[in-house]
Amino acid sequence: MDASDYKGRVAEAFHSAAPTYDRAGVEFFTPMGRRLAALAAPREGERVLDVGCGRGACLFPAAEAVGGSGRAVGIDIAPAMVDAVRREAAERGLAQVEAALMDAEHPEFDERAFDLVVGSFSIIFLAAAEVLPRYARLLVPGGRLAFSSPLFTEDVVPFMPPALEDVLTDDIVAAVPEEWRPRQAARRMCGWLYEEADIARTLRAAGFGRVRVVDEAAPMEIASGRDYVAWSHTQGMRLFWQWLPPGRARELTGRMVAAVEAARDADGRIRVDMPVRYVLAERTSD
Ligand SMILES: C[S@@+](CC[C@H](N)C(=O)[O-])C[C@H]1O[C@@H](n2cnc3c(N)ncnc32)[C@H](O)[C@@H]1O
Incomplete structure (x- = not known):
């Protein structure tokens, strides 16, 4: 699979997912994005770029946080995501919000146009060694970078809370082409995010310093097993689902519903933790 084929599939997956993305049945990306913003701490009047x-x-x-005197620019490769941001910005009267259809690997902005670049669960889809130096150039010296990703380990299944990982049996995983199997895809795209030393080395090479890594469990609130399955089709796992033959997809659906329902507590609520890694850095001076 070449890079443009991969990018096209990612764009199509998120374009189709956009209408219901994180809006039904499962609370995850919205609180996690808010947490990333809190850690990045944009200040009034600052210019922020959100990639993906x-x-x-x-x-x-x-x-x-930046208010009317600031600027908050979002770019995404999925047209329906960009449309949704524009609609919400207009509804909320947030004139400082702009959204553009743009490949985050090739951001088209002037050098030093931003004080802060953020990326919530998006850097994982990008060729980091190439894009991070571009983000450094978009920042003023001392400008900040803040992004989040799954907390990758050799065992963890990306986009799947540890409490539910057992639903992916070897047989189900084997039904998908190797390059789209979650652990293999994660290693290929995100190998630099597994070890803190690799993260620091990659960021230093791209022109960043003062690297800080914060690992936290993000609580995921799930309405029901069926809702979790529907939600899993709207995030990165969609790239896995698309390859599953119908029989295996039915099997995985059944296993997921059962595992999620088994996690219901005495109050009837389903809450599972997703380990998340937040990375903060500053652009070093020229
Ligand atoms: C898991 S979603 C996260 C979205 C959002 N940051 C959030 O936290 O809800 C990943 C997003 O990255 C976008 N994306 C992936 N590759 C991209 C690229 N090359 N350029 C721009 N956006 C991209 C996808 O379209 C998708 O909207």
Whole structure:
């Protein structure tokens, strides 16, 4: 699979997912984006770029923080995500929000146009070694970079809370072409995010310093097993679902519903933790 084929599939997956993305049945990206914005701490009047902004989970909290004198620009490769951000910005009267259809690997902005670049669960889809130096150039010296990703380990299944990982049996995984199997895809795209030393080395090479890594469990609130399955089709796992033969897809659906329902507590609520890694850095001076 070449890079443009991969990018096209990612764009199509999120374009189709946009209408219901994080809006039904499962609370995850929205609180996580808010948390990233809190850690990045945009200040009034600052100019913020959100790469792979989706429906604005991090962009809107950032826009509120920078206020009317600031600028909050979201870029995404999925047209329906960009449309959704524009609609919400207009509805909320947030004139400081702009959204553009743009490949985050080739951001078309002037050098030093931003004080802060954020990316909530989006850097994982990008060729980091190439894009991070471009983000450094978009920032003023001392400008900040803040992004989040799944907390990758050799065992963890990206986009799947540890409590539910057992639903992916070897047989189900084997039914998908190797390059789209979650652990293999994660290693290929995100190998630099597994070890803190690799993260620091990659960021230093791109022109960043003062690297800080914050690992936290993000609580995921799930309405029901069926809702979790529907939600899993709207995020990165969609790239896995698309390859599953119908029989295996039915099997995985059944296993997921059962596992999620088994996690219901005495109050009837389903809450599972998703380990998330937040990375903060500053652009070093020229
Ligand atoms: C998991 S979603 C996260 C969206 C949002 N940041 C959030 O936290 O809800 C990943 C987003 O990255 C976008 N994306 C992936 N590759 C991209 C690229 N090359 N350029 C721009 N956006 C991209 C997808 O379209 C999708 O909206």
